[in-house]
Amino acid sequence: MKHTRDAAADPEFLPFFQPSLGEAEIEAVAEALRSGWLTYGPRVREFGRACARYLDVAHAVPVASCSAGLFLALKACGLRSGDEVVLPSLTFTSTLAAVLHCGATPILADVEDETLGLDPEAVAAALTPRTRAIVPVHMAGHPCRIGDLLDLARPRGLTVVEDAAHAFGATVGGKRLGAFGHATVFSFYATKCITTGDGGLVATSDDALARELELLSFHGMDGNAWQRYGDRGRWYYEIVRLGWKMHLGDPAAALGLVQLGRADELAARREAIARFYTEELAGLPGVVTPRTAPWAGHAWHLYILRVDPDVVSEGRDGLIADLTAARIGSSVHFIPLHHHPAYRDLLAAQASRLPRTERYFREAVTLPLFPDMSEAQASRVVAAVRASMSARLRA
Ligand SMILES: Cc1ncc(COP(=O)(O)O)c(C=O)c1O
Known part of the structure; x- marks a missing residue:
């Protein structure tokens, strides 16, 4: 999908969004291509670490998209059939698709007018003994009342996976989103705060969850299997989970590193x-x-x-x-x-x-x-x- 103004077609048209890409982004992608790392490689690792530092969170796992990240995060948190998940109806299809692909049951709750995020009172009313998770959305880039939602979730042992597709860099009480819920998922799609073309990120403070996300996003393959073809690589690998192929690639991560520096x-x-x-x-x-x-x-x-x-x-x-x-x-x-x-x-x-x-x-x-x-x-x-x-x- 193209998100730039086609000046030749209509020079007067003002698009709703246009990514900000300069020579530094172009050079970084070209350098990644010249390096030969076309898929998961060192730039993906570096981008994850740089995002974790920016967000001030222990782990940040780059993934193929926010849609993929939401699904992987819910899977990694153990969501399954019969579980109920509270989420807003005011969101993109990916928030719900992630819940449904886990076989769970969506329960919609209303939003507030001020934040456009989940209304904690509406969430409280939607909870049942089957509720397993809450998936709030930080709509338009304005954080939802994540503190109040965590107050509801913690005593009940509920998982909170935040859809922060719009909210890279948004803060609550001066602290960037990323380390509030169990996992916070960002989008780097072309129209988002920073972009990798298509791409996303799952941030978490939980070491075990981060490890699980890395496994699930890379075929369920153990260890540093991404290094298989590098100078420190070896041929042996094991599949230790039923996984997916939902990781980011080096050219996209190279673009992301420049955009992150400009965030x-x-x-x-x-x-x-x-x-x-x-x-x-x-x-x-x-x-x-x-x-x-x-x-x-x-x-x-x-x-x-x-x-x-x-x-x-x-x-x-x-x-x-x-x-x-x-x-x-x-x-x-x-x-x-x-x-x-x-x-x-x-x-x-x-x-x-x-x-x-x-x-x-x-x-x-x-x-x-x-x-x-x-x-x-x-x-x-x-x-x-x-x-x-x-x-x-x-x-
Ligand atoms: C609220 C919300 N969640 C999730 C997504 C999915 O993001 P991605 O395109 O990175 O999969 C979007 C995309 O626009 C979104 O707006």
Whole structure:
């Protein structure tokens, strides 16, 4: 999938996201290719260690994607058929797919308006004797109330695997996500805070869990089997688990190492644009700008505006139509899981418990936000939102 502006096709089009890639990234990937390490190799190990240092967590296991990482983390934590897992419906399909691929039963809980993460009270109400895990999502890059969720989980012995696909670098009480729950899973997909193209990471403080993740992501192969073809390699290996092939490769890790070195710079740029949007749009009748809780450090993966359908003609669909007409990309994060055809039968009965998710879905629109966005581009977005509201606000 391509995430860059195709200037030749439409020079005016402002994409919803564009990765920030420079010569350093290109050179690092070229160097990895020249080295001959095309798959799991020394750069993957180095990238994992560098991510662990950045997140201040004992272990960080690079994997093929956040989707793969969520599945592996739940598997490694021992999730199985008959277990119930509490998760939000306001998320991407991967959060649920990981639960279902383990054979477990999803139990949906509503989100809060402030953080867009799981509402701890709704989670408490969803717990049963069969509950085995909670999978919170740090939506848009704003941390959920992870402390309150851990307070619910710990005394009951529940596993907490955090979906932090959007939230690399986000903080709670000044501490980066990564070492709160049993495992925290990040995405390095092209649109995320930092990218490896496709890729992900599972962070954990648990030595045994880290070892299990490494095994499961590499065929269940023992030891330093990745070195088999290196100068310290040997031919013998053993398969000690039924595993998968879900690890990262060296060219992607080389890209990730450069992006990791730029993580704070990229985050600062996104934050500056988000601040500009809020300064320009807060208080504009018809829209509500995103909030940041006082205890949270937002990673600003997404800037989600809410459009009040009671006062704006055609609500958020109207704003999206106006942005499209102004050649500005936008999106909706997310279509709740229980709305998708594949999951409707399974989840429809739980929809009545999700009033805030339903309302959010009617109102949400994601504006363009990426590090290399210029002030002129951000101003264009603000002007288009203002024009849309002044045309659509009902008297
Ligand atoms: C909330 C959430 N979880 C998981 C994923 C999956 O990430 P990946 O593409 O790295 O598998 C995404 C991807 O957009 C996401 O938004």
